[in-house]
Amino acid sequence: xxxxxxxxxxxxxxxxxxxxxxxxxxxxxxxxxxxxxxxxxxxxxxxxxxxxxxxxxxxxxxxxxxxxxxxxxxxxxxxxxxxxxxxxxxxxxxxxxxxxxxxxxxxxxxxxxxxxxxxxxxxxxxxxxxxxxxxxxxxxxxxxxxxxxxxxxxxxxxxxxxxxxxxxxxxxxxxxxxxxxxxxxxxxxxxxxxxxxxxxxxxxxxxxxxxxxxxxxxxxxxxxxxxxxxxxxxxxxxxxxxxxxxxxxxxxxxxxxxxxxxxxxxxxxxxxxxxxxxxxxxxxxxxxxxxxxxxxxxxxxxxxxx
Numbered sequence: 001x002x003x004x005x006x007x008x009x010x011x012x013x014x015x016x017x018x019x020x021x022x023x024x025x026x027x028x029x030x031x032x033x034x035x036x037x038x039x040x041x042x043x044x045x046x047x048x049x050x051x052x053x054x055x056x057x058x059x060x061x062x063x064x065x066x067x068x069x070x071x072x073x074x075x076x077x078x079x080x081x082x083x084x085x086x087x088x089x090x091x092x093x094x095x096x097x098x099x100x101x102x103x104x105x106x107x108x109x110x111x112x113x114x115x116x117x118x119x120x121x122x123x124x125x126x127x128x129x130x131x132x133x134x135x136x137x138x139x140x141x142x143x144x145x146x147x148x149x150x151x152x153x154x155x156x157x158x159x160x161x162x163x164x165x166x167x168x169x170x171x172x173x174x175x176x177x178x179x180x181x182x183x184x185x186x187x188x189x190x191x192x193x194x195x196x197x198x199x200x201x202x203x204x205x206x207x208x209x210x211x212x213x214x215x216x217x218x219x220x221x222x223x224x225x226x227x228x229x230x231x232x233x234x235x236x237x238x239x240x241x242x243x244x245x246x247x248x249x250x251x252x253x254x255x256x257x258x259x260x261x262x263x264x265x266x267x268x269x270x271x272x273x274x275x276x277x278x279x280x281x282x283x284x285x286x287x288x289x290x291x292x293x294x295x296x297x298x299x300x301x302x303x304x305x306x
Contacts, residue, residue, distance in 0.1 A: 075233070080164075092179075113180070117181065119173055120175065124236075142154065142156070160254065163243075170243065183221075230288065232285065
């Protein structure tokens with residue numbers, strides 16, 4: 001029948017499809033076309049031959065990466081940091097969203113949301129500068145206050161043990177507002193009649209949160225966590241590089257795959273090994289999201305991504 005089939009659907013939904021064009025172009029240009037560069041992981045790159053003309057070298061780039069002794073360290077750091085970010089950030093965001101939802105004051109809620117959302121727009125370059133002014137050994141605010149209290153200065157930029165805590169706290173501070181808004185939107189979509197019925201039955205605020213808010217939030221939590229798990233082996237380069245820079249004393253606890261790849265390109269010009277490390281990172285991320293989605297499907301098929 002006329003108007004049915006693929007082209008009929010294209011004509012019917014042409015406006016919606018046009019709205020998708022920018023997103024499709026973005027992923028095509030910045031995600032799918034660059035996939036051709038994966039071949040560099042299996043080549044001995046030279047500038048004369050280029051990406052496709054350089055000779056093949058099998059798995060030598062991967063052997064070099066694993067034999068360097070850095071593979072396990074950067075993989076461990078990347079995974080552990082992202083696990084900490086997922087757990088801490090989501091818990092704080094859910095807590096803040098529930099707190100804002102239960103606050104009666106409309107203006108207080110709006111002002112608080114605005115203040116919490118502001119750090120999300122601050123560049124990591126600026127955050128790195130703020131951190132330096134806080135933690136500098138000689139003139140940093142933290143050490144100045146410690147000296148005023150008669151305590152010794154703390155050499156934070158030369159002590160790797162402090163940085164896991166610092167980076168987790170900074171990540172939580174910067175993303176709190178953005179995540180809170182998403183969870184708050186999910187909470188406000190919950191049927192208010194459920195709260196009214198619970199209140200009539202004598203449920204207090206904590207019982208309403210435990211029995212209504214949190215169970216209804218779980219689909220949103222699962223989706224956001226699954227999406228985050230897909231990037232569990234992909235470190236936030238802007239965060240780690242601007243907070244730590246090239247401080248070799250901190251690499252043991254702050255070096256992630258992304259900063260390792262960047263440093264390999266800049267300092268040693270190992271294009272093949274950098275490509276191998278990036279390919280290794282992508283395979284780990286793909287395997288992780290597939291396993292996580294499989295586990296969710298086993299638990300509740302309706303909550304899985306696919």
